Amino acid sequence: MALITVRTIKASDRQELLAVLARCGRHSGYFADADGELVPHAEASLFDERFSTAWVAEVSGRVVGHIAVMPLLLNEDVESIPLWTAATGQTTDQHTLIKRLFVDPAAQGTGIAQALMAQAMEQIDSTGQIGVLDTISIAQAAMRLYQRLGWREVARTKPYWTDEPFDLVLFVAPGH
Template sequence: MIRRRGNGDLDALVAVLAEVHSHSGYPHHWPADPASWLTPGDLTAAWVAEVDGAVVGHAALCGREISRLYVAPAARGRGLGMSLLRGVEQEAVASGLRPVLEVKTTDISAIALYEQQGWVRRATERQDWGAGETVEVHRYEAPYRAAPVADE
């Protein structure tokens, strides 16, 4: 199940984020305050994925950028990442936005998900991530989907 994130979800989301970081290195640098990292200043809305009442995934919309998208390793393969992505994308489109996102070029499973959903790679660039570290990322834009028309 995908639902809007509530304030009471943050502790569980931080725990899941720690699992994801240990398993697959996301986020690239572990944040000093993970709960604040999940709630950036430009946050528009956020969603969680649940399985049997347990929080197992997260996605955020920050302006028109989809961010902080992750699913617990044990919950992968159930379509939760795709459901989170589509939910955030639909919210953005309903607000008149065409969402974008960035992903490290080494994150093959995320790239496969985005491209399977029709996202279009607009650029590949090297970014300075601090302390002399350069990371290569792909920039994607959602496929054009018309916003739903409200009944009159």
């Protein structure tokens, strides 16, 4: 595998990132409808103004992944916030939420997600924050990644944005 480079997102990454997200949607259903097409709000969710920082991963000059962070205070799922704070014993403003981690299906299993997570956690740790994230219970590859990286599952709840029969799984960073 070629060298993985993680860098801050640029405006010029938009089309390439949307293409990667579309491939993820066709592969796993991430931000996709029943036909595998991106849902209407996918682009806005990827380029969310609440993100304090976002990064892309590149391999051989090609964008292959994405991750972003935002203050937990800005999370739209307000019912999950007290579950995270209860698990850590810290106030909401001491948490940073990891969002929109995805890797091109053709590049999965090569360490890209781990590199993106390491970049996000480096920033979170450098600010003295506690990292938190969520995923859906049917995203088994994501669940395995977080568990392998030492993240601790702290709660399961029903997602506010769907009636589908799966849970939203909340994690806190290793050591918290």
